[in-house]
Amino acid sequence: MPGGTHDDPELAAERAYLTDARAALRRMREHAEAQSADTAADWVSRQFLESLLDERVAALADRPDAPLFFGRMDGAPGPGVPGTLYIGRRHVHDGAEGRPLVLDWRAPVARAFYQAGPGDPLGWTRRRRFGFQGGALTAFEDEPLDGRALGPSAILTAEIERPRTGPMRDIVATIQPEQDALVRADLTVTVCVQGAPGTGKTAVGLHRAAYLLFAHRERLARSGVLIVGPNRAFLAYIAAVLPALGEVSVEQATVDDLLGAPAAAEDAATAALKGDARMADVLRRALWLHVRKPEDGLLVTRGVNRYRLADHEVREIAAALRGTVRYGNGRAMFAQRLAHQILVRMERRGEAPDDRVQDQVARSRPVKELLDRVWPKVTPEQVLYRLLSDADFLADAARGALDPAEQAALLWTKPYRSHRSAKWTRADRALLDELADLTERTPSLGHLVADEAQDLSPMQLRALGRRCANGSATVLGDLAQGTTPWSARSWKEVLEHLGQDGEVAELATGFRVPGTVLDFAARLLPHVAPGLAAPRSLRAGAGALAVRRVPDLAAAVARAAAEALERPGSVALIAPDAAVAGHAAALAAAGIARGVLGPDGAPDGTDARLLVVPATVAKGLEYDHVIVAEPAAIAAAEERGLARLYVVLTRAVSTLTVLHTGGLPAALAGRDVDAGGPGS
Numbered sequence: 001m002p003g004g005t006h007d008d009p010e011l012a013a014e015r016a017y018l019t020d021a022r023a024a025l026r027r028m029r030e031h032a033e034a035q036s037a038d039t040a041a042d043w044v045s046r047q048f049l050e051s052l053l054d055e056r057v058a059a060l061a062d063r064p065d066a067p068l069f070f071g072r073m074d075g076a077p078g079p080g081v082p083g084t085l086y087i088g089r090r091h092v093h094d095g096a097e098g099r100p101l102v103l104d105w106r107a108p109v110a111r112a113f114y115q116a117g118p119g120d121p122l123g124w125t126r127r128r129r130f131g132f133q134g135g136a137l138t139a140f141e142d143e144p145l146d147g148r149a150l151g152p153s154a155i156l157t158a159e160i161e162r163p164r165t166g167p168m169r170d171i172v173a174t175i176q177p178e179q180d181a182l183v184r185a186d187l188t189v190t191v192c193v194q195g196a197p198g199t200g201k202t203a204v205g206l207h208r209a210a211y212l213l214f215a216h217r218e219r220l221a222r223s224g225v226l227i228v229g230p231n232r233a234f235l236a237y238i239a240a241v242l243p244a245l246g247e248v249s250v251e252q253a254t255v256d257d258l259l260g261a262p263a264a265a266e267d268a269a270t271a272a273l274k275g276d277a278r279m280a281d282v283l284r285r286a287l288w289l290h291v292r293k294p295e296d297g298l299l300v301t302r303g304v305n306r307y308r309l310a311d312h313e314v315r316e317i318a319a320a321l322r323g324t325v326r327y328g329n330g331r332a333m334f335a336q337r338l339a340h341q342i343l344v345r346m347e348r349r350g351e352a353p354d355d356r357v358q359d360q361v362a363r364s365r366p367v368k369e370l371l372d373r374v375w376p377k378v379t380p381e382q383v384l385y386r387l388l389s390d391a392d393f394l395a396d397a398a399r400g401a402l403d404p405a406e407q408a409a410l411l412w413t414k415p416y417r418s419h420r421s422a423k424w425t426r427a428d429r430a431l432l433d434e435l436a437d438l439t440e441r442t443p444s445l446g447h448l449v450a451d452e453a454q455d456l457s458p459m460q461l462r463a464l465g466r467r468c469a470n471g472s473a474t475v476l477g478d479l480a481q482g483t484t485p486w487s488a489r490s491w492k493e494v495l496e497h498l499g500q501d502g503e504v505a506e507l508a509t510g511f512r513v514p515g516t517v518l519d520f521a522a523r524l525l526p527h528v529a530p531g532l533a534a535p536r537s538l539r540a541g542a543g544a545l546a547v548r549r550v551p552d553l554a555a556a557v558a559r560a561a562a563e564a565l566e567r568p569g570s571v572a573l574i575a576p577d578a579a580v581a582g583h584a585a586a587l588a589a590a591g592i593a594r595g596v597l598g599p600d601g602a603p604d605g606t607d608a609r610l611l612v613v614p615a616t617v618a619k620g621l622e623y624d625h626v627i628v629a630e631p632a633a634i635a636a637a638e639e640r641g642l643a644r645l646y647v648v649l650t651r652a653v654s655t656l657t658v659l660h661t662g663g664l665p666a667a668l669a670g671r672d673v674d675a676g677g678p679g680s
């Protein structure tokens with residue numbers, strides 16, 4: 001029901017309202033700018049106040065490209081709520097009377113904009129959505145909430161089909177009811193979202209972070225919010241969403257950023273074994289094997305006096321602590337408890353030592369020597385080094401957890417000279433993190449969002465779980481897009497490894513991928529995730545798919561790229577990793593400007609509209625036009641190659657062109673595919 005043409009008086013009234021709201025925002029900003037930090041009592045407070053005021057002024061900027069409001073609700077919702085509400089990215093009020101002109105989309109009353117429907121209008125009679133071009137209000141669309149069935153929203157469809165240029169955009173104007181329910185889930189609740197490609201999981205995770213920061217600003221400002229994504233390209237792609245929603249203080253990181261980048265690679269089977277949750281027990285035992293049974297007592301001399309603890313007393317103190325506290329704390333407590341017993345001896349002799357004496361004894365040479373024999377200081381690197389290089393030590397630590405063949409697989413074939421020269425792999429990094437936590441507690445954040453979580457190993461999930469142990473998490477992913485040998489088979493297990501109780505929700509409507517393309521990719525589903533239902537797309541996508549057998553791949557790629565570049569929006573050629581350099585060179589030779597994403601997802605600095613993307617980096621990304629070169633080679637390149645291909649085939653917003661020379665993988669082939677689509 002699109003409404004509002006250019007000379008419509010109602011559209012003119014809405015434009016006038018926008019002008020008023022912009023003027024009010026300008027006044028709010030001027031007011032904030034006029035505030036002074038001079039009232040601060042001291043220099044430190046002044047600095048703090050100045051930065052707060054700067055932040056406030058920045059938050060009140062009127063971004064010309066981002067509409068100040070995008071929706072309006074009319075009706076009689078109940079006492080205390082105005083009959084008309086405008087919903088936007090932030091609160092705007094009329095300075096003189098404090099009258100709200102625009103309501104932040106995250107405010108509780110704004111929920112109706114996303115949730116009200118003919119079945120449950122929540123007291124409202126009409127929802128209006130606004131269409132903008134640049135910063136100008138150009139159209140509106142009304143949806144009556146009086147029981148009549150709603151047609152699809154033209155503004156939503158236009159928003160989805162708007163060509164992609166640059167990084168991911170926010171979706172505040174068009175969040176769908178089932179997405180909104182996840183975005184607004186309570187801070188205490190861990191939400192786990194299973195969703196097919198393009199159902200908006202990433203968007204939901206980012207908007208949930210923004211919502212939680214609004215609803216629990218103080219608490220989360222203290223404890224922090226972290227977004228974890230699969231690689232640099234993905235983080236760069238999503239980086240602009242939260243700042244556009246006014247949230248600049250959310251940390252975004254890859255697992256490598258958190259745990260340390262790998263310095264060596266290893267085979268998938270070993271990595272999978274190291275990522276297995278059984279390693280947690282092995283590591284715990286390996287660390288505690290360093291605590292030895294005390295053989296001797298303790299003799300402390302102070303001046304002419306000597307104080308003695310019998311060997312059995314020392315043993316009792318060690319035994320009481322062993323395994324009940326973190327290793328590092330245990331060492332400190334062992335020293336203190338020994339010193340305390342010495343103090344008791346002193347008191348028995350009529351002395352009156354104070355706490356300082358206990359500290360001195362705890363730091364004394366005899367206590368230190370005993371500590372080094374019984375409860376030595378060890379670093380995570382020392383423990384893991386020993387575990388991976390000393391077969392007997394590994395056998396002790398892994399007894400009952402790993403069989404002999406698994407133990408043999410863990411040992412380095414060529415051990416490093418020392419723990420200092422060891423080159424740690426990505427899986428080792430998670431083990432080191434576990435050991436660090438067994439030694440000293442990892443601080444917890446308030447909330448953690450983990451995207452593409454299906455790819456994380458149990459040990460990596462445990463590492464993330466530690467970082468939200470006193471908070472909650474939003475876990476996002478798709479079991480069908482699991483491409484690592486340790487990819488999750490069930491969300492229940494993922495939540496268990498993360499250490500969080502959570503509800504699993506499913507998003508079923510695809511917003512990115514046109515229907516014909518999604519149906520084509522879904523042929524792979526029975527092979528990659530047999531339990532999952534085929535996703536359904538919001539858009540039919542006639543003419544969006546072309547699958548061509550070609551005699552000369554390089555020539556066909558160049559032709560498809562040139563055709564795609566004639567259309568608006570971003571273009572990607574996704575190819576097997578090993579073929580990326582060849583395609584990049586061939587395109588350059590054909591005179592077609594292109595950028596290349598590196599193996600870690602870092603762009604090469606060129607700003608060409610066509611990007612050559614290695615298949616293993618494409619996860620989470622999207623482009624208007626996607627060309628996939630040689631799907632069979634993508635499928636054959638790795639153990640879960642069909643899942644990788646499923647990811648690759650679901651990156652397109654408008655068109656997908658699949659080019660192959662030697663046939664498609666059997667799982668994908670069908671009689672109807674070598675025809676039609678873009679450019680035919």
Ligand SMILES: Nc1ncnc2c1ncn2[C@@H]1O[C@H](COP(=O)(O)OP(=O)(O)OP(=O)(O)O)[C@@H](O)[C@H]1O
Nearest residue numbers: 171174175176197198199200201202203511512620
């Ligand atoms: N409610 C919505 N309104 C408009 N666009 C939407 C909506 N939900 C999702 N989208 C768009 O659909 C696309 C896919 O969203 P997103 O990347 O969050 O999906 P995803 O489920 O994480 O996909 P993948 O599994 O492939 O990583 C994005 O361009 C996003 O902006």
